[in-house]
Amino acid sequence: MQTHEIRKRFLDHFVKAGHTEVPSASVILDDPNLLFVNAGMVQFVPYFLGQQTPAWNRAVSVQKCIRTPDIDEVGITTRHNTFFQMAGNFSFGDYFKKQAIEFAWTLLTNPVDQGGYGFEPDRLWATVYLDDDEAIGYWQEVAGLPLERIQRRGMADNYWSMGIPGPCGPSSEIYYDRGPEYGVEGGPEANEDRYIEIWNLVFMQNERGEGTSKEDFEILGPLPRKNIDTGMGIERVACLLQGVDNVYETDLVRPVIDLVAGIAPRGYGQGNHDDDVRYRIIADHSRTSAIIIGDGVSPGNEGRGYVLRRLLRRIIRAAKLLGVEQPIMADLMTTVRDEMGPSYPELVNDFERIQRIAVAEETAFNRTLASGSRLFDEAAGATKAKGATVLSGTDAFTLHDTYGFPIELTLEMAAEHGLTVDEPGFRGLMAEQRARAKADAAARKQAHSDLSAYRDLVDTGPTEFTGFDELSSEARILGIFVDGKRVPVVSHDGGAAAPDRVELILDRTPFYAESGGQIADEGAITGAGASSAAKAAVTDVQKIAKTLWAHRVRVESGEFVEGDTVVAAVDQRWRHGATQGHSGTHMVHAALREVLGPNAVQAGSLNRPGYLRFDFNWQGALSEEQRSQIEEVTNQAVEADYEVNTFITEFEKAKAMGAMALFGEQYPEQVRVVEIGGPFSLELCGGTHVHNSAQIGPVTILGESSVGSGVRRVEAYVGLDSFRHLAKERALMAGLASSLKVPSEEVPARVANLVERLRAAEKELDRLRLANARAAAVNAAAGAELVGKVRLVAQRMAGGMSAGDLRTLVGDVRGKLGSDPAVVALIAEGEADSVPFVVAVNAAAQDLGLRANDLVKTLGAPVNGRGGGKADLAQGSGKGAAGIDAALAALRAEIDRS
Incomplete structure (x- = not known):
């Protein structure tokens, strides 16, 4: 029986039983708790909660559903789909358990010539919630099921909710026994590969509260009316009625596999398990992507857009691993349209847009896949060469941030090389990036994650950085980008609002681009010659593919044209503060190692004018004495007025000299070394620094805290910000001493005494x-x-x-x-x-x-x-x-x- 026929019979069966056919809702609903519609009853939730009154007491639908939490199971198991059709019948305060069981049983077991599916009754099993004796009675009375084919199961299996506060209730599931060739006997409790679930009848009678799992939530009380919500998996029923081993070989999915098999050098079902999984991933994700795009989602870096991008990129990656080098997305979308169109006409009506978006993502990802894969291969090779089995979080972050690789793709590639990935390290870097980003970080990240718009400029060569030697440089505009799209000119006449997210790419620049923990310089870019009226404030600078400097600007006046000559000038006060923060970071690092020993290894940093943050590997909190020692050693080095020297040398020579390198960082053969005070501080670094340590000014450590297992963080002010902080502390202490009428040195003891007395009084x-x-x-x-x-x-x-x-x-x-x-x-x-x-x-x-x-x-x-x-x-x-x-x-x- 074909899938479209299975769908039609379900609808006809319940329409004849007095149900109103309700069209499928979009997979995107205005529900803050759901990324996508994941169950047939989602559009009916207001009715179940009594918030709205339905126009009918009985309804039937076949709902488009998306579930992606178990995306990694797709293709491996026989029954996981990210997109599936959920057929359901619903009662809103009308019938309850007995009729729900009767409706399901008759449709499943009635002969095909009488509108049923013709399942053999002897191969059907039922499960019920632990104490639902009523449901057991109905299964015996209505269906004639013997007790040995009815199994009681706990809340995790047979008590349904959406996973969030809302309607819930005990459920009864129907399973089909596929036979001994699929596993041991004993019913669903024994083997859910042999006994496959095809229908879930939810007796929705309660409302649940907050909880942490399927079994841990509070039952708030009964719903205003008892309701029925059922869900029959169309794909699973098709799998059984069509006599195939898995949902990927049913009539609507198999054509996609056959399409790819006609192109790939290795076929499907040839005994290669990994290849078969790749075929199934392509087939499943193609359907899901078409449905998601059809309902209005475009690939992006957050939320639904990120899910879609991940699905499309998994398709492309799987095709590459099958040996398919030619573009394939257009044909995949065409096949999905042809197969799914009879049930979902929106795929036909909006096909041009769906195909265009999918093909554009394929084109963009293919451009980055080759370069990103090379980086991955280098990182994987280096990891293995060291005898390690864990790819660093830094490598995973670079693949994500520079080449748009989802972490899931990196995990898959690592597994294929026999490696794992330092996921906590990756997550930490992601969190650090978000924390230090400005208000426009999300937009900037979206613009940079897909390099296709910048590809021509990346291929022509790098931006020359002049900022070590000068703060103002004459440069030529190589490219102008507005909202991620390349344009020939951008202007602002003082009237209408200036364009958002403008980026200027220059052939040379004195602006430091954010990297190595140092945030970007600020300043201005102005026109030269005929375009001298043009002026733009530089608010951020980011590297693209580690070679191009993208200057994020706010156009204030005039016109910038690609090819024009401009003057790029860094704000001198900003740069001075930035160098204080960066050099101060090196001093704190050196002081930490002097006080704590060589095991205090850098794990990350951030510095900006007047402030520094330094993360290091260490177990346990620092004592007050250790903190004071670190602060004193740092300021002694500042007062010593050490000379700051920089030089270029070979990486191996720098390591032999004792230069500190960031663990997991990939360094070129030639590296830049920053030396402060000879042996006191020697580090590999590409940042900007003061000329002498005294220029850092005082360093005041604000605090020390934990940021993860085995990682501690020190924060400090430097320069004038340090002085201002100390002045505020002094004023605060003076005010407390005056209020308490004691000398300043007695304030801590007096405050401690007052706190203890207050606690005692509260108790x-x-x-x-x-x-x-x-x-x-x-x-x-x-x-x-x-x-x-x-x-x-x-x-x-x-x-x-x-x-x-x-x-x-x-x-x-x-x-x-x-x-x-x-x-x-x-x-x-x-x-x-x-x-x-x-x-x-x-x-x-x-x-x-x-x-x-x-x-x-x-x-x-x-x-x-x-x-x-x-x-x-x-x-x-x-x-x-x-x-x-x-x-x-x-x-x-x-x-x-x-």
């Missing part, structure tokens, strides 16, 4: 408050009112109490009420306008039908709150303290009605 207040509350609770227990057959304590407690305090008190009170039916409800005005409340019900009251998790809802409504819990104890919180008395009255009334 005493807490003790007295809780003691008073317990006394009030005991009195309340003694005067419990009798409501019907129940002894009730329903009381407002003193303000400032937490939910934890109330839990302790209800336990005390309940214990004093004996074995007669009893309910304890305590509520208080908490901190930050909160209204915590707790309800406890003893066993005798539960026998009367009272449940704490029901009563807590009654108590919560008048205070604009909600809660949940168990039958014996439940709690919640609200925001409306004015409703406390009404809440207690509502609780009494509810118990009186019981």
